[in-house]
Amino acid sequence: MQQKETLIKIPFTHERANPPFEGDDIRYPEGLVRHFLKTYTKAGDKVFDPFAGLGTTLFVAEEMGRTPYGIEADRNRFEWVAGQLEHWQNLLHGDAAKIGTLGFPKMDFCMTSPPYMPKHHKWNPLFAGNPKHAGYDKYLKQMGRIFGLVADQMKKGGIVIVQADNLHHGHIYTPLVRDLSQVIEKSLTLQNEIIVEWLNPKPGYTHTHCLIFKK
Numbered sequence: 001m002q003q004k005e006t007l008i009k010i011p012f013t014h015e016r017a018n019p020p021f022e023g024d025d026i027r028y029p030e031g032l033v034r035h036f037l038k039t040y041t042k043a044g045d046k047v048f049d050p051f052a053g054l055g056t057t058l059f060v061a062e063e064m065g066r067t068p069y070g071i072e073a074d075r076n077r078f079e080w081v082a083g084q085l086e087h088w089q090n091l092l093h094g095d096a097a098k099i100g101t102l103g104f105p106k107m108d109f110c111m112t113s114p115p116y117m118p119k120h121h122k123w124n125p126l127f128a129g130n131p132k133h134a135g136y137d138k139y140l141k142q143m144g145r146i147f148g149l150v151a152d153q154m155k156k157g158g159i160v161i162v163q164a165d166n167l168h169h170g171h172i173y174t175p176l177v178r179d180l181s182q183v184i185e186k187s188l189t190l191q192n193e194i195i196v197e198w199l200n201p202k203p204g205y206t207h208t209h210c211l212i213f214k215k
């Protein structure tokens, strides 16, 4: 039996300059996206990122001849990314919870990194802190809902890759990778978990996790 890849080593290098309004704290490096696009996609494939952020998935997809689609809730990030994409009309400003209403085509591949929430925080990033939706349980429930919609948007057999980190705040530990995996598994099948070791890491950030799901 062929052994599945469980550890990869990728340089923690950002090739694109930072936007004027923020650093690169939320971005994964282009090399990570390139690795998975080479493995799972071919030219012309439709590549989706429902939490597009600073657009790494979309930029690399476009460079590699795939067609990018995405959603980003933050207006500054949305405008910065759309302004540099050839397929700018495929990036929508809005809420990933509305995926099904936005008129996207079925996707071949999805790679994303969702907004993080530590379990002891009340501020739920998926609802811009709205107190009606406060707390980690509601965050996880909404993540499950959103990835259910991502699953509906994928072609049969499509791969969905979720990059995430476990969180340490003093003595409080949030097993975010496990918790996200559990809610996403309600609508997609977990195939593998890859540890990504960063070459030339920044202090305190040596590795990350990529969960590989299939529709």
Ligand SMILES: C[S@@+](CC[C@H](N)C(=O)[O-])C[C@H]1O[C@@H](n2cnc3c(N)ncnc32)[C@H](O)[C@@H]1O
Residues within 6 Å of the ligand: 026, 027, 028, 029, 050, 051, 052, 053, 054, 055, 056, 057, 071, 072, 073, 074, 077, 094, 095, 096, 097, 112, 113, 114, 115, 116, 125, 126, 127
């Ligand atoms: C971790 S960042 C993604 C970074 C991205 N992978 C990159 O390399 O640039 C998560 C993004 O999700 C966005 N976001 C948060 N809630 C959202 C929602 N409900 N719908 C769409 N985007 C959302 C945040 O504004 C943030 O830019």
